[in-house]
Amino acid sequence: xxxxxxxxxxxxxxxxVARAISAVERGGxxxxxxxxxxxxxxxxxxxxxxxxxxxxGKSTLVNEIAKYYRRRGQRxxxxxxxxxxxxxxxxxxxxxxxxxDLAGDSGVFIRSMATRGSLGGxxxxxxxxxxxxxxxxxxxxxxxxxxxxxxxxxxxKNAQTTLVVEAPGLGDDIQAIKAGILEIADVLVVNKADRxxxxxxxxxxxxxxxxxxxxxxxxxxxxxxxxxxxxQGIAEVAEEIGKHRAFLETHGLRQARERARIxxxxxxxxxxxxxxxxxxxxNGDKIETLVAQVAARELDIYAAAEQLIHVA
Amino acid sequence: xxxxxxxxxxxxxxxxVARAISAVERGGxxxxxxxxxxxxxxxxxxxxxxxxxxxxGKSTLVNEIAKYYRRRGQRxxxxxxxxxxxxxxxxxxxxxxxxxDLAGDSGVFIRSMATRGSLGGxxxxxxxxxxxxxxxxxxxxxxxxxxxxxxxxxxxKNAQTTLVVEAPGLGDDIQAIKAGILEIADVLVVNKADRxxxxxxxxxxxxxxxxxxxxxxxxxxxxxxxxxxxxQGIAEVAEEIGKHRAFLETHGLRQARERARIxxxxxxxxxxxxxxxxxxxxNGDKIETLVAQVAARELDIYAAAEQLIHVA
Numbered sequence: 001x002x003x004x005x006x007x008x009x010x011x012x013x014x015x016x017v018a019r020a021i022s023a024v025e026r027g028g029x030x031x032x033x034x035x036x037x038x039x040x041x042x043x044x045x046x047x048x049x050x051x052x053x054x055x056x057g058k059s060t061l062v063n064e065i066a067k068y069y070r071r072r073g074q075r076x077x078x079x080x081x082x083x084x085x086x087x088x089x090x091x092x093x094x095x096x097x098x099x100x101d102l103a104g105d106s107g108v109f110i111r112s113m114a115t116r117g118s119l120g121g122x123x124x125x126x127x128x129x130x131x132x133x134x135x136x137x138x139x140x141x142x143x144x145x146x147x148x149x150x151x152x153x154x155x156x157k158n159a160q161t162t163l164v165v166e167a168p169g170l171g172d173d174i175q176a177i178k179a180g181i182l183e184i185a186d187v188l189v190v191n192k193a194d195r196x197x198x199x200x201x202x203x204x205x206x207x208x209x210x211x212x213x214x215x216x217x218x219x220x221x222x223x224x225x226x227x228x229x230x231x232q233g234i235a236e237v238a239e240e241i242g243k244h245r246a247f248l249e250t251h252g253l254r255q256a257r258e259r260a261r262i263x264x265x266x267x268x269x270x271x272x273x274x275x276x277x278x279x280x281x282x283n284g285d286k287i288e289t290l291v292a293q294v295a296a297r298e299l300d301i302y303a304a305a306e307q308l309i310h311v312a
Numbered sequence: 313x314x315x316x317x318x319x320x321x322x323x324x325x326x327x328x329v330a331r332a333i334s335a336v337e338r339g340g341x342x343x344x345x346x347x348x349x350x351x352x353x354x355x356x357x358x359x360x361x362x363x364x365x366x367x368x369g370k371s372t373l374v375n376e377i378a379k380y381y382r383r384r385g386q387r388x389x390x391x392x393x394x395x396x397x398x399x400x401x402x403x404x405x406x407x408x409x410x411x412x413d414l415a416g417d418s419g420v421f422i423r424s425m426a427t428r429g430s431l432g433g434x435x436x437x438x439x440x441x442x443x444x445x446x447x448x449x450x451x452x453x454x455x456x457x458x459x460x461x462x463x464x465x466x467x468x469k470n471a472q473t474t475l476v477v478e479a480p481g482l483g484d485d486i487q488a489i490k491a492g493i494l495e496i497a498d499v500l501v502v503n504k505a506d507r508x509x510x511x512x513x514x515x516x517x518x519x520x521x522x523x524x525x526x527x528x529x530x531x532x533x534x535x536x537x538x539x540x541x542x543x544q545g546i547a548e549v550a551e552e553i554g555k556h557r558a559f560l561e562t563h564g565l566r567q568a569r570e571r572a573r574i575x576x577x578x579x580x581x582x583x584x585x586x587x588x589x590x591x592x593x594x595n596g597d598k599i600e601t602l603v604a605q606v607a608a609r610e611l612d613i614y615a616a617a618e619q620l621i622h623v624a
Binding site: 031036040042043255258265266267270274275278287290291292294295297299300301303305306308309 | 343344347348351352354355365567570571574575577578579581582583584585586587589590599602603604606607609611612613614615616617618620621
């Protein structure tokens with residue numbers, strides 16, 4: 001990135017932002033160059049993760065939250081992560097629908113992320129895209145993730161405040177209340193709260209929160225009701241996000257969380273780089289020989305890994 | 313593992329199986345020892361992945377499929393993976409409910425997996441648990457995963473046949489048809505097919521399949537209707553699983569898939585091991601210094617990773 005491109009990016013030029021995000025999505029040397037150029041300008045945005053299963057109306061909620069901040073004059077970046085669409089145009093369709101809603105507002109930047117890449121590729125690209133938006137002066141960056149799983153937990157680590165969205169009557173499974181996802185919630189939102197079963201969902205979430213041992217100075221996630229389609233409850237969500245942000249600041253947790261996030265990311269980057277170096281140094285035939293030996297049960301997977309490391 | 317324990321495991325002794333799975337869940341040297349002892353006895357089971365969002369009735373479906381094979385005299389292992397429950401007892405509750413259903417049948421072994429570990433830890437433990445069940449002579453191993461995401465895709469790679477379970481009326485989101493998840497489906501199951509919207513769900517899935525370019529000799533995933541609660545449609549699911557298995561064999565795909573899986577797993581194990589070695593060789597203070605420098609924006613994450621690798 002030349003100085004001109006960096007200036008354009010830091011001034012929030014949409015084309016410069018789009019180009020930089022495309023570069024970090026492609027990964028490798030290009031991504032590194034962008035991050036090296038902009039990291040000094042990061043650290044100002046409030047990063048809000050929004051996660052929830054399909055069908056909870058999470059995208060509509062994200063749009064309404066974005067509009068709320070826009071009405072207050074803040075520029076908003078949205079990174080929609082859909083790890084379930086590594087192959088096809090699901091993310092693009094989503095983008096189009098949203099564009100109609102927030103169209104023509106240069107204070108909003110929306111980007112969908114999907115990857116064909118390996119485990120960790122999406123998490124890395126998302127973290128870097130958030131950095132780009134942060135450097136570009138978006139005061140609020142919303143990261144939207146679909147569904148549940150380790151990926152969501154990892155992506156949530158990029159956020160300072162994490163919203164978990166539920167909807168009434170979705171899960172009649174015993175897995176409906178996903179303990180791991182509740183653990184990462186700073187604010188719980190029961191969307192579609194005009195449905196009959198909303199009170200039951202709220203009660204179930206409250207019960208679950210009560211199961212956790214609470215220390216006096218800990219943050220207890222509030223359980224809020226919204227109807228994103230009509231905008232109902234959005235102001236309360238924004239208010240709780242603000243309270244949570246203040247809580248992090250007063251308790252010195254903003255920095256603690258950031259350090260934990262950096263530690264995890266450092267681990268991921270180092271791991272990726274070490275493997276890349278090893279693969280560069282090893283004859284491809286050697287890898288295929290080891291794979292064939294494992295397939296033939298002549299070698300177990302751990303012994304094969306050991307051999308590969310020693311060859312390199 | 314001593315020879316006695318290996319013999320007990322290969323004879324299908326439930327206590328030996330449980331112990332071996334606990335060992336692979338703990339990971340590290342213990343896991344390696346178990347795998348080194350048993351890998352020669354693996355490669356016989358048909359491994360079936362079952363994935364779908366909460367609320368699709370996937371667990372009931374898995375139980376019914378297990379019962380179907382049991383009635384035909386086959387021993388069945390079930391590995392229920394819930395990456396959304398890294399912290400609490402969700403998996404244990406699930407186990408208890410299932411135990412009531414399949415209780416007292418020594419031909420069925422059920423294990424829930426959840427992890428506090430890092431990215432990849434669950435995928436590794438699941439792969440190893442499947443190996444244990446395979447070595448213990450379970451002819452069919454069902455891997456049940458919740459939800460969507462890269463984790464599910466990775467875990468599905470352990471399976472020879474992957475079922476994707478949908479339910480009518482769950483997703484009114486545009487993300488409801490998750491392209492990435494459909495990509496991994498060998499058999500599509502619309503459960504709760506007694507609901508009104510079932511035909512619409514089947515039609516949407518068929519339409520999505522039609523969007524994919526199909527070569528003549530490729531496997532086209534069938535879309536089946538089940539009502540797992542009453543057992544309706546289970547025989548057809550088992551029949552299609554059998555057809556898919558035969559298809560893999562006739563087209564030499566069983567081996568090709570296994571090699572791809574081994575290659576991916578080798579990568580994961582090597583990556584993990586390389587990082588572990590690096591961390592052992594580096595002063596903890598050095599890591600914290602780098603984290604602080606990144607937090608202070610004195611260093612970008614990739615530059616910090618580079619330094620860490622050079623120090624080691």
